[in-house]
Amino acid sequence: MDLPIEPLLPDLLTALAQEGRAVLQAPPGAGKTTRVPLALLGADWRGDGKIVMLEPRRIAARAAAQRMAAQIGETVGETIGYRVRLDSKVSAKTRVEVVTEGLFLRQIQDDPELSGVAAVLFDEFHERNADSDLALALALETRAALRDDLRLLVMSATLDGAGVAALLDAAPLLTSDGRAHPVETRYLGRPDRLEPGVAAAVRQALREEAEGDLLAFLPGTGEIRRTAAALEGSLPETVDLLTLAGELSFADQDRALRAAASGRRKVVLSTAIAETSVTLDGTRIVIDAGLSRRPSFDPATGMSRLETVCVSAAAAEQRRGRAGRQRPGVCYRLWAEAEQRGLLPFHPPEIESADLAPLALELASWGAEAKDLRWLTPPPAPALARARALLADLGALGADGRITPHGQAMTKLGAHPRLAHLMLKGREMGDGALACLLAALLGDRDPIRPRGGARSTDLIHRLDLLIGAENHPDLDRKAAAAIRQQATQFRRQIGVRPDERLDTRDAGRLLALAYPDRIAQRRGPPGQFRLSSGQGALLPLEDPQSTTPLLAVASLDGDRANARIFLAAPLTEADVEALFPSRMEDRDSVSWDKAQNAVAARRQRRFGALVFADKPIPNPPADLVRAGLLEGIRQIGLHCLPWSDAAETLRQRVAFARRTTGEDWPDWSDDALLATLEDWLGPHLDGRSRLSHLDNLPLAQILREALPWEQQRALDRLAPTHIDVPTGSQVAVDYSGDEPVLAVRLQEMFGLAETPRLGDGRAPVLLHLLSPARRPLAVTRDLAGFWKGAYAEVRKDMRGQYPRHVWPEDPLAADPTTRTKKALDREAKAKGR
Incomplete structure (x- = not known):
């Protein structure tokens, strides 16, 4: 050869x-x-x-x-x-x-x-x-x-x-560098719409290439179906249109692989299934849509989704090679030649993004840790840990992390661990036959034919059709036959009698065994659900199950916020109680009720994130009420507390001491106080449960008591509330800005040569010197410089405006005062008598 x-x-x-x-x-x-x-x-x-x-x-x-x-x-x-x-x-x-x-x-x-x-x-x-x-x-x-x-x-x-x-x-x-036959590559550019674009490329290729069969690669069966519809009636009479996908029967696959009959040509619309190790006899033309469907698993949600992505350069080369296996061929690529250089060299290894539960079970059965084996790409540790947690949840791994007898039995079935667990537990419950049919259904393609809009999510309907409706118009007979064949094999493997009962009403209970993290409870309007894992999930309003109170969900699209439910069956709270007694939890829940501006204390019967019973607690524990009130304060913000001027000033003084001395003063910023509510405010909340109960909190006293005695004394020294000025008056210091401010009438500062300083002399106050009417005259940190310089101009301007007040030429030699000239004269006369 x-x-x-x-x-x-x-x-x-x-x-x-x-x-x-x-x-x-x-x-x-x-x-x-x-x-x-x-x-x-x-x-x-x-x-x-x-x-x-x-x-x-x-x-x-x-x-x-x-x-x-x-x-x-x-x-x-x-x-x-x-x-x-x-x-x-x-x-x-x-x-x-x-x-x-x-x-x-x-x-x-x-x-x-x-x-x-x-x-x-x-x-x-x-x-x-x-x-x-x-x-x-x-x-x-x-x-x-x-x-x-x-x-x-x-x-x-x-x-x-x-x-x-x-x-x-x-x-x-x-x-080996050689190829069986050369393949010419032609770039057609990206079409506006995929399926019409592929159909147009098929027709173009058949016109340009007079002989040979054609293989077109599309990302999935939906695109294949729509492309086939776009080609219907537009192909020459001598051309047969076939499809190739993994879910087709072996007979249908073989028909696509065989060469066309003499005098005829064939067009095969295929998924990536034909990308490697397959020779389609007679094929010399390939059309590559440049897309592939790849599974992506999110360890954080435990869900997989199929994503349509651009092919890698390696996959594109594989597809191109299908055209040259038996004779020279041609490959039409539905992207621009310039885009070829931007393709990833290879798709990432599946092990980096796959659901690793099957791999983790195989490793446990082998008796090895992942680190003990040699890998081209080691399995990611977080995804593997998540997979092992699921296996432990299913009883496949014991507390010591080793595989259990149940886990060993799961490995023999060749199904995903969830489905293997479903079948084995179903057998124990007397529902082995139904469990095997359900596992086969979930492991294969959907047997319901799409008819217009969205498919129904009703899993029981599918099971009923598989059991007793061979010729129902909604049933894909080939898919149904494959599911029944797999179910028969599963029954043999787990030892279930062929005549065992099949009660499809038990489907939800069985499904919950495999997917305990996907039990969904309706919340609010129809179609909105919460999963037991805590995630949201959605059903279209027109779906009959959108009003069902509780569902066991088999298939979702993997969206983190609100996953779309594809397959589910009804479930009852009693079912969950019976299936998972050890996971049911009675939890006292105290939280903040925004509508009432009060703490709501309730006792809940929960399964994961789902609440099955919820009633008030008559006398909730004080520590839980306190925690609920603190939660409310955090939600509303620190402004909901009754901040007095004294409390605000105290915070500002501590902030000044912290900035100025660099010593170990507390951080009383809004963020820091919110973060430490339990420490400084919590002890003062006993007996309070509503926002209105906070109105009489003495915050200044509470904060001051939060300081050790030594710091309280140091604060009064470093950042006093008032400063004694030369008149003997005590003037309040304003600490609200970046530096302390002393606003004082100019006449009260006569005779004082130096600016007052705080923080053990580290920081001068910023003097706001005021007129007798307490209007700003000057701002200075250097009082001595002011007396020598700017004061003269101030005196000149102010003498006319305030003639009844003293404006001495030498302010340092003058007595400080708060009085007018007349008052001073009367006082002097009184002293003279």
Whole structure:
């Protein structure tokens, strides 16, 4: 066979024979998926052992096995076989098994030595699924601890092979630069609307390219459906329109993979499922919409959502390579050539953003901590901790962090830990059959056909259709068949009788077991819910379940503030009490009632953030009332307290002492007082529960008592409330600004040569010298300078305005006074008599 990979095969066989491990880089179409396993069959080191090759998708596993079997003139299930979920074709003759990554994890967990396996091949490793990263980590430990003869080969089209080679103890790195056939790339620019743009590109490509089948990549099944509708009636009669997606039946997938009949062409609208390890016979034209759907998990919410993002450069190259696998091809890209340089080189590894609960359960079953294994990208610690917390919540991990018997049973089912827990607990409750059907439904695509607007969120309706409505117009028969097949397999695994009852009214109870953090209670208007985790959730008003008091929710969109509910079933408070007795909590809650401006003390029956019962507490504990009142003060602000002039002045004096001396004076700013309410105000709130009860608080006294006795005395010295001026008057000091101000009539300062100082002499006061009518005349920090300079001008101006008051030429030699000239004369005459 004339494939680019052929020249590398001898070196690859040598590397695996001598080193036991290798990394192979080869671009799409080089032939690595189908040629390498066949080449290893004749290796001496294989003996009678099997070659196990991992594929990221079921369709890729089946297609690779079928192509290899055809190359050696056999049918699948003889020398070449495959094992995927719900389907396998292997026999005693099978020596090459193509398996999905999830099934390999089951194999290595059940048999860590991988008995009878000579080599493990990781194909398309560049996809960096969490399962493939974990599978490689476990295989490396098996090789290091149990099987030094186990061969490991990592294969990829677009990957930094040097990093993988280093992880495999400096494994040989072999690279193929060739491609099976050249592919021309044409950039069409971004369309205004995706589906009409893809449809237009399909029609253009069929006109420009007279032969060959066409493969168009779209991000999801919704876009595929709308593009197919846009193409309806506009394709030539000789062109067949097909779709390809993971949720389709194997028969439908095979139909899309086969070459078109003689004299006909086909157009296949596909998700990323056709991106790697799949050859669509006859395809030589690719249209890439440049988008992909990727899961994103938020550890803070415990929810995943699918996000539509631009493809990476590596993924775009993979898609382009589909056009050149059998003959020269052409690739139309629905973006501008300049945008190509801005694409991410690779998508981030799934392990960095995935729900790590399945990985955490696998690690627990393996008996290892993540830090004990070798990773190309280690799982993030916060996400892993969240996953372990969920497993502990489900009873899969014990208090010591080790896997429990329940957890071990969960690992055998090959389902998400939540769904595995649901099935095992459902069996205990006598609802095993319904639990298996529910788990199969939640693990597969929605069997309800979309008809116009939003789908109903009613999970019970779906279960009823799956049980007894084979030909209902709302039911997708192919999806329903796959769900029923998976449910049957689950029933066999957990040992449920085929004739066990199926009461769909129990769906909510079962669902709550799997998603205790997603029990939703209606709050306020219809459609608004609060989850037991504390988050908000929404249902459209037209949804029949929008008025249901309590729901068990299976699927949300992952929005942090108000997640959109997609699938749910009704639940009752009695169900929650019966299912989670140890989690029900009677909590005395004291909080601030804004409407009443008072403390509200209530006793609540709670499940997480949900309140099932709420009634007043007749005589609430004083400490809780105090805390509620302090909460109210914080909500309203410090201004709600009765601040007297004395209290404000005291705060200002302390602030001056703090600024001036640098000593350990308290911070009495608004923010600091609010932050320390419990310390200085709390002890004075006994017997008070309403805002009006605060009106008579003696704040000046409370604050002064908060100072130690020594600081009270020091404050009176450093920042006195009043200063004695030469007349003997005590004049108040204003500390409200950045420096202390003494506002005093000018005549009262006669004879005083120096400006008064505070803070043990560190800070002069700012003198506001006033007229006899207490109007500003001058502002100075330098009284001596004022007497010598500006006073003369002030005297000149003021003598005419205030002729009855004294304005001596020498203020330092004059007696200070508050009186007029006439009053002074009368006083002098009186003294003379």
